Amino acid sequence: MDHLSLPFDPEDMLTRLRPWIETESPTYDAAAMARMVNLAAADCAAAGASIEVIPGRLGLGPSLRARFPHPDQGKPGILVSGHLDTVHPVGTLTQNPWRREGGRVYGPGIQDMKGGNFVALEAMRQIRRAGLQTKLPVTFLLTPDEEIGTPATRDLIEQEALQSACVILPEPCGADQSATIGRFAIARYNLESIGRPSHAGARLGEGRSAIALMARKIGQIEALSGEDCTFSVGVVHAGQWVNCVSSRAEGQALSMAKTDADLEDGIARMLALSETVNDVEFRITRGVTRPVWQPGQAKDLQLFELARKIGADLGWTLTHKPNGGGSDGNFTGALGVPTLDSTGLRGDGLHTLNEHVFEDSLVERARYHAGLFLNIGPETWA
Incomplete structure (x- = not known):
């Protein structure tokens, strides 16, 4: 038996995927993330893995590490790096509930990237049930903070990657089923405007509006964009009472570039916008930065070549391209660890209230992951 004959059952997969989607897990809700980790841990254990729940930090939720038994356990193997957090606050299910319509399955986080994590796990579950053995040990590392730039778990991901032969990320695949090899650099920024409060009706002239300066600065920031x-x-919070001149406004911004040099130049231009205007202070501080994962690295292409052959077995013409969106593949790829990104489900509407996947991609991509797990070996880079 091989990956082409494993008995994936689409109805059973949908039944077991549903709790993953209905267990909402926005990044900033540590308790919700812990519930999601508990659910994923139970499914990993049922698939035959030994599990370790790693406590969260920075006020964020825990991570899950699941190692599948292997004769070479402890030697470099395959790392499946995924995130369990979503951009959708608890309650989004009322607006985008789990449902099946016209060959699509809807729900918050189903495409980015709970569905991809689930089908990768289902691949290992079926491999184990069939009594098959992967060539290399397989470890899953599922983390809670990718959607905010991975501030709490970057070290964890990088250390696990450095001990691995390669990394697979079940982020959503391209509309044409394509994989990602290479991602642009991304920097995040914290914005803060500090003014002076006053009564907006009786003493308007005594106040200094933090909102007014923030609004002007937003235009200046976005005007920095170029080739x-x-x-x-993307985020602004300000004000509490309409009859009070705002004394504080906060926001978040990001910049993206194809090279680290261009990103650093952009960072310098961004930070230069900090100033004090009419007694209102505007501060910009640098947040999390994702480094460039350079496309075209030889070991990445060797890993892709194997993936291309597995795709051909399944009737696809698999292609690859760099991606402007960030992922934890930025970190592993930048380290030089062979990385294959965007192996997850086909779908559309990620980060929206229309997020969905195509139902037929569940078995399709589970079988693809099974092929990767069974065929990646030392000879992949010979």
């Missing part, structure tokens, strides 16, 4: 580096502001 080499783009800038956007």
Whole structure:
């Protein structure tokens, strides 16, 4: 028996995937993340893995490490790096509930990337049930903070990757089933505007509006965008009472570039926008940075070549391309560890209230992961 004949059951897979989607797990809700980790840990254990729950830090939730038994346990193997956090707050299920419609399956986080994690785990479950043995040990590391740049678990991911032969990330695949080899650099920034409060009706002139300066700065930040580096502001919080001149506004921004040099130039231009205007202070501080994962590295391409052959077995013409969106593949790829990203489900609407996957991609991508797990070996890089 091989990956082409493993008995994947789509109805059973959907039944067991549903709790993963209905256990909502936004990044900033540590208790919700812990519930999701408990669910994933139980499924990993049922698939035959030994599990370790790693406590969270920085106020975020825990991580899960699941190691499958192997005669060469402890030697470099395959690391499946995934995240269990989503951008959707608890309660999003009321707006995008689990449902099957027209060959699509909906729910928050199903494409990015709970569905991909699940089918990779299902591949190992079926491999174990069939009594097959992977050439290399397989470890899953599922983390809680990718959607905010991985501030708490980057060290954990990098250390696990450095002890591995390669890394697979079941992030969503391209619309054409393509994989990702190479990702652009991304920097995040914290924005803060500090003004002076006053009564907006009786003493308006005594106040200094933090909101007003923040609004002007947003335009300046986004005007920095060019061919080499783009800038956007995605989060702003300010004000509490409409009859009070705002004394504080906070925000978050990011920039993206194809090279580390262009990103650093953009960071310098961004930080130069800090200033004090009319007694209102505007501060920009640098947040999490994802390094460039350079496309075209030889060991990545060798890993892709194996993936291409497995895709051909399944009737696909698998291609690859670099990606502007960040992932934890930025870290592992930048370290030079062979990395194959975007092996997850086909779908659309990630990060929206229309997030869904195509139902037929569950078995398709589970079989693909099984092929990777069974065929990646030392000879892949010979």
